[in-house]
Amino acid sequence: MTAAQLEMPLARRALVGSVIDASTALLAEQQHDIVRFAMGAPSEDLMPLEGLDEAFARARHGRYDYGESEGDPRLREEILRLSNAAGVPTAPDRLLVTTGGMQGLDLAFKLCVDPGDLVIVEAPTYTNGNATALSYGAEVLGAPTDEHGLVVEELPGLVERAGRTPKAIYTIPNFQNPTGVTMSLERKRALVELAERWGCVIIEDDPYGMLRFGGSEIASLAEIAPGHPLVFQVRTFSKIIAPGLRVGWIDVDPAVRELAINAKQAMDTCTGVPAQNAVANFLEDGLLEPHLERLKPIYRERKEAMRRELASAFGDRVRVTDPDGGFFLWTTFTGDLAGIDTEDLFAGALAEGVAYIPGPAFTVDGSMRDALRLCFATSSPERIAEGVGRLKRAIDASLGMRSGGGAA
Known part of the structure; x- marks a missing residue:
């Protein structure tokens, strides 16, 4: 047997990768503009860069x-x-x-x-x-x-x-x-x-x-x-x-x-x-304390902007959580959108220029396919409006509707 035919013996331990972490590399490969609702992280404009630079330089x-x-x-x-x-x-x-x-x-x-x-x-x-x-x-x-x-x-x-x-x-x-x-x-x-x-x-x-x-x-x-x-x-x-x-x-x-x-x-x-x-x-x-006090009203504004845009785009065809803190909205499609599979939708959404994490990524059985996670912390209200608009276009296209059209 040649070396090329050999395979390393591996442990039987389950090593499950992260859809969320994998999205970092995926987004880096894209050549077009992407509104990034996927990663759960503060945007760079909200990081205390000056204070951190000084802290590292000391x-x-x-x-x-x-x-x-x-x-x-x-x-x-x-x-x-x-x-x-x-x-x-x-x-x-x-x-x-x-x-x-x-x-x-x-x-x-x-x-x-x-x-x-x-x-x-x-x-x-x-x-x-x-x-x-x-x-x-x-x-x-x-x-x-x-x-x-x-x-x-x-x-x-x-x-x-x-x-x-x-x-x-x-x-x-x-x-x-x-x-x-x-x-x-x-x-x-x-x-x-x-x-x-x-x-x-x-x-x-x-x-x-x-x-x-x-x-x-x-x-x-x-x-x-x-x-x-x-x-x-x-x-x-x-x-x-x-x-x-x-x-x-x-x-x-x-x-x-x-x-x-x-x-x-x-x-x-x-x-x-x-x-x-x-x-x-x-x-x-x-x-830290003044940094957090700066963040909180900004995150509240961004959460409210995302909920407002989702309501405007989808009306009662979507259920959206309303958190009092953190980074995320959990969005579940209902009515005539209930059949949407957010994993299947992802490629079209990315092509339209918006990224999110599909619902099944957060389950052990691949369920919750009609849901997705959106991070509001990363984007300004203007970018949130643009991203939700792109998401709607992707959904319209997946349903065989014309861009900007109504329900089928």
């Missing part, structure tokens, strides 16, 4: 050395301060700096889930959350959501039908990805009670909690159950400062944190030290 001894696996001490101190200011007091022995929120999710599933374990997720939920659970051999069970988040009261019935209790429940309780909805206080309390009854971990993914621009504050799981041994909190600076920093953190029981340090040392030794130093400088300079 000289500091050892900033290009290896760092502590636990994270830069100054950064961990600033995270403590940030948590206390948010009414979620924590402790140094609970914190571990991670390479973005995704490493936090990877650590959570790696430490808590064995092959064959049952993991409950929201349906729909963040693509990479599903993918990470599946990569560790989990059996993923979707649970319904509504305008008040995960429908916690249905979990006992789901568990009874499954015939076993979950090892973990993965949730994005605040301004959920992809729907934008927030779990009610009553449901958050009930979720903690169920976790205690079943002895399962709650993996609380909270990238957007600091981006509330409307409505009333709802206590987080960390506030409801401070220091709870069954709550594995995952946080990131990607959505509130800049995604390219790849700096996040986890807040967990001290014993679990020690295991997470061991696991991280086998991954990357430490999160990039220059980025950690820059974030620490940015926080020490008191730049």
Whole structure:
């Protein structure tokens, strides 16, 4: 047998890619103008570039050395301060700096889930959350959501039908990805009670909690159950400062944190030290709070603009969530548009010059084909109007209608 005929023996582990992350490369290949409703990220004009440039430029001894696996001490101190200011007091022995929120999710599933374990997720939920659970051999069970988040009261019935209790429940309780909805206080309390009854971990993914621009504050799981041994909190600076920093953190029981340090040392030794130093400088300079206050009214304006344009374009043939924070609108087609398959529509929409993430990407069973996720945070109201117009043209074309025509 020649070398050309050999194949590398691979593990049987499921490695599920991300439709969302793959869209970055796909969009980079396009030669025409694209209104980008796909990636969940702040637009560059809303990133604090001047403050970040200054934070990176500030000289500091050892900033290009290896760092502590636990994270830069100054950064961990600033995270403590940030948590206390948010009414979620924590402790140094609970914190571990991670390479973005995704490493936090990877650590959570790696430490808590064995092959064959049952993991409950929201349906729909963040693509990479599903993918990470599946990569560790989990059996993923979707649970319904509504305008008040995960429908916690249905979990006992789901568990009874499954015939076993979950090892973990993965949730994005605040301004959920992809729907934008927030779990009610009553449901958050009930979720903690169920976790205690079943002895399962709650993996609380909270990238957007600091981006509330409307409505009333709802206590987080960390506030409801401070220091709870069954709550594995995952946080990131990607959505509130800049995604390219790849700096996040986890807040967990001290014993679990020690295991997470061991696991991280086998991954990357430490999160990039220059980025950690820059974030620490940015926080020490008191730049985060005014930055967030600048963002909130802009995001509110963009959300309202997108809802307005969708209503104008599609009327009652579309249902759209109405979040009080975060980045996303979950859009479901109804009436004579209910038969639209958003995966099939994607190529035509991209040709028209608008990108989104199809609904099936956020499920484990390929359902929700009549829905899609739109990110309002990335585009100005003018670009939002243009993008929704392009989406309508793509839908009209897919239905065999003339551009700008009415319902068939």
